Amino acid sequence: MPTIKFTNLSVHVIDFFYPQHKKGRFLRFHHITFWVGNAKQAASFYSDKMGFERFAYKGLETGSRDVAAHVVRQGKIMFVFESALNPGHKEMGEHLMKHGDGVKDIAFQVEDCDYLIKTAKERGAVIVKEPWVEQDSHGKVNIQWPFPAWIQRCLLFHRFWSIDDKQIHTQFSALRSIVVTNYEETIKMPINEPAQGEKKSQIQEYVDYNGGPGVQHIALNSSNIIETIVNLRARGMEFLSAPDTYYDILREKLRTAKIKVKEDLDRLQELRILVDFDDNGYLLQIFSKPVQDRPTLFLEVIQRYNHYGFGAGNFKSLFEAIEKDQDARGNLTALTPDGQNKAF
Ligand SMILES: O=C(O)C(=O)Cc1ccc(O)cc1
Ligand SMILES: [Fe+2]
Numbered sequence: 001m002p003t004i005k006f007t008n009l010s011v012h013v014i015d016f017f018y019p020q021h022k023k024g025r026f027l028r029f030h031h032i033t034f035w036v037g038n039a040k041q042a043a044s045f046y047s048d049k050m051g052f053e054r055f056a057y058k059g060l061e062t063g064s065r066d067v068a069a070h071v072v073r074q075g076k077i078m079f080v081f082e083s084a085l086n087p088g089h090k091e092m093g094e095h096l097m098k099h100g101d102g103v104k105d106i107a108f109q110v111e112d113c114d115y116l117i118k119t120a121k122e123r124g125a126v127i128v129k130e131p132w133v134e135q136d137s138h139g140k141v142n143i144q145w146p147f148p149a150w151i152q153r154c155l156l157f158h159r160f161w162s163i164d165d166k167q168i169h170t171q172f173s174a175l176r177s178i179v180v181t182n183y184e185e186t187i188k189m190p191i192n193e194p195a196q197g198e199k200k201s202q203i204q205e206y207v208d209y210n211g212g213p214g215v216q217h218i219a220l221n222s223s224n225i226i227e228t229i230v231n232l233r234a235r236g237m238e239f240l241s242a243p244d245t246y247y248d249i250l251r252e253k254l255r256t257a258k259i260k261v262k263e264d265l266d267r268l269q270e271l272r273i274l275v276d277f278d279d280n281g282y283l284l285q286i287f288s289k290p291v292q293d294r295p296t297l298f299l300e301v302i303q304r305y306n307h308y309g310f311g312a313g314n315f316k317s318l319f320e321a322i323e324k325d326q327d328a329r330g331n332l333t334a335l336t337p338d339g340q341n342k343a344f
Helices: 039-050 089-099 114-121 149-154 202-210 225-236 243-255 265-271 312-327
Strands: 025-035 055-056 067-074 078-083 103-110 158-163 174-181 186-194 217-221 274-277 282-287 297-307
Touching: 025 089, 039 055, 039 067, 039 078, 055 274, 067 149, 078 089, 103 114, 114 149, 149 186, 174 225, 174 297, 186 225, 202 312, 225 265, 225 282, 265 297, 274 312
Parallel strands: 025 078, 217 297
Antiparallel strands: 025 103, 055 067, 067 078, 158 174, 174 186, 274 282, 282 297
16 A cells, blocks of 8 residues: 655634725835925935936925925826925924835725725725826825724724734833735735833834834835845935844744755855745845934845745744944933833
8 A cells, every 4th residue: 555644734723704995905005204494405315315207306396385295206106295395284293203215105006995985984984185086096094093903993904913012022012913905915014012011112112203103114016136235235224133042043043944045145144134934935034223313113125935924923023133333322211110211
């Protein structure tokens, strides 16, 4: 009799019926709007340091009296920087004072914007600004917090993946993370919140300096992360550094891994690019330092090979690298017994 040998067991459980709109759908991120103190200079940071191209402008010369906007673009990625021209622009002034430079809103390209807005309203969404719709039916909705519950209830996103503070913590700080996505899973947003640890979580540091929740980082895909990071570094972008021990441990883990990393590990180490993997694929990622004075928004560059995670295997080393900088800012402070901590 020929022997039969099974090697592995895998159980696939369908545990959710993901909600889907009857009509219309979310397609992709369309653009991100930033409110900043000086849109002209912010746009030139993204052009000069990150290779974005100037795409559109409005300001006094074009008849815009209150707000200047500089739009930069790279392939499908579009960033809009806006700042107030009119010294009496209360909303922008107050926003800037509270949050500093940062993301104001996220625009999704959709099909059937009217229907999506109508049903979002029926489910309790408050429309801050009525959507405007262009030929490409790209709508813009101002979103509210608490974001995970809101986006699931009103926009019918579902939970893609989540981890809790028991899995993700350093010696000092912890966080909980859930990733939400649309029905087709073309848009993914990890949502992180601070969890109680020994010291102030880096997520709490963000919340303190941003004056509340907001966009913490934006990930940009690259099809050649090594070349991208070489060029970004040459243009003066600054990134967080994992220690050499991270690469010692990585080499050890990769020796018994089912996948093979194509890139030269020495090169990845030299550039401080992180690697996370499972049995089927891997990702390469790196995080910038904050892109403004406040320790709030930063950027991520990511390259994926059949791997759809967010680098959970790197969280610990990454957070330790963040904590090093957090400490240098005087913000890796001990918590009082009730978990509270004065930021300012
Ligand atoms: O969740 C993500 O998208 C990540 O890329 C991982 C991560 C989570 C929290 C951070 O402060 C920094 C990075
Ligand atoms: Fe990320």
